[in-house]
Amino acid sequence: MTPVRHYALVCGALLVLLLLTVGAAYVNLGPFNVAAAMLISLMKAALILLFFMHVRQAGPVLRLFVFIGFFWLALLISLSLSDFLTRGVPDKSTADQRPSTSGETKPPAP
């Protein structure tokens, strides 16, 4: 297969997935709305990485760097969630004794 044909095929696949994204937006899947959108976008990202960015032909060092990129994103999200998911959890007992500063707006409890 010539490279041009190769890229055209991948590009076509991306466009089909794009149509699928738009289509899925019109169907109400309830809690699976986000999951479906994410799944399709993951497929698109994988196609771009493997073919357009040549990761499929890449050697081990390049693959390691690709992995590190995603791993670092996971670090950012998971350690941030360690805050967002646990706000107000351990200090319920002391919360009442704390003097409340009047006039200060408190963020709504999660």
Place this chain on the structure above:
Amino acid sequence: MSISTPQAEMQPPLEGPDYLHEHSVRSWLLTTDHKRIGILYLVSITLFFLIGGVAVTMMRMELLTPQGDLFASSTYNKLFTMHGVIMVWFFLIPSVPSVLGNFLLPMMLGARDVAFPRLNLLSWYLFMAGAALALWAIIHGGVDTGWTFYTPYSSTYANGHVIAMVMGVFIAGFGSIITGLNFIVTTHKLRAPGLIWFRLPLFVWSLYATSIILVLATPVLAITLVLVALERAFGIGIFNPAIGGDPLLFQHLFWFYSHPAVYIMILPGMGVTSEIIACFARKQVFGYRIVAYASIAIAVLGFLVWGHHMFVSSQSIYAGMIFSLLSFLVSIPSAIKVFNWTATLYRGSIWFQTPLLYALGFLGLFTIGGLTGLFLAALAVDVHLTDTYFVVAHFHYIMVGGMVMAYLGGLHFWWPKITGKLYPEWPAKLSALFIFGGFNLTFFPQFILGYLGMPRRYHIYAPEFQTLNVLSSAGASILAVGYLLPLVYLLWSLRYGRDAGPNPWQATGLEWTTASPPPEENFTIAPVVTEDPYNYHPTEEAADA
């Protein structure tokens, strides 16, 4: 009798022109020579250092008295923002990597240039474009958010040119990313034959670790600043709780970059220190492999500690505990390095030249800065110390006491290589002492001020803090003299300095095998590396041999 062996054969004496032979403006602005790009960076960051220095000079004058007698509060806010933004992004981040790193990395690897010479020039243009935009914002009224741009103040309430300022930092950030990428590829691909990873100088290891941070962290800063600009310009609710955002999200994203950025600012300084201490103790660095691994460990662990900036900003206590623990962990590799440098000095034959004075200053001041960081990483103590002068003193001990000392030490150490001239030793030693003394007088009182409760970022303060503030301002004036001295005698040496010869320090490393200043492509004969780094022989061993 030679007391050191560089890693390869000495190059034959240079017959052709060196890299400085062309003088036209065009030859500088369109150069792709990594050495010339290093010098472009050197000139630009020196300029920005002076601008940031002027801002802080005015602040220290204002702080001589407890009243606000020189500036309005809003002007003072703009001054410390200007000082912070310029010193962090337009001086410290590019200082050692972009000046010394650009100049030295290819030479230490035995290469003719970096892997992508044109990208290298592009990084300087991006840096200058970002700086121009930031300066434009400063001239047109300035920004008063502090260098951290905390939301929702920066995104909603602050007056001034916040968008121009953050876009300036955004653009300069791409210069950083390109430099990091370039260094990583260069280190992987352009090492001379025989130069395996564990023969690399420790400066290269530290640049490699720095580059990893530059590439992985800077994009997060870039996208965060774009989000601030979007919220400010179009009211898209990302950080402002009034329109559905979360202000702490900004702090998470910002410190995900900015804590590792502290290591961008200190790791290359650690590399410089390793080179200088080995050379002037005439000894192999103690525990070479451990020091090399410690650089990588710092780069990785440095990404896991950002929450220690948010202990009192309503981050959950659970997350606070995790980040506190991880912050204690990151001090281990730094401590390893300090102990290993000390062990390198032990029973070395010490040669008290200027670079070593700077490196010793680095060792002491970095240790104080690092240890006070542990106070701040402790959850309970931090509640008392947050946003006081203790924090200011702590990070200046790391960044000024650590990094600026290392940068100046490195600049003196490699000055003969860069220019082919020796700087005058006496004024240089004097400047090192001025800086060390002035620095401590400036910042040690600030530890006490902070412990006593003086908040940072205020120009009107309680009268009982005046004595310590006067001491601090007095120290700053000594420090200023210490910084201006090198500017004078280094320029003087360009014209009147003695010729250095290829290796004035009898140092090891490929950069010392070639002429000073080096030829355009660094080496006339491609070097082949035959031995480990730091092959110094203490004098008694050399005498035996």
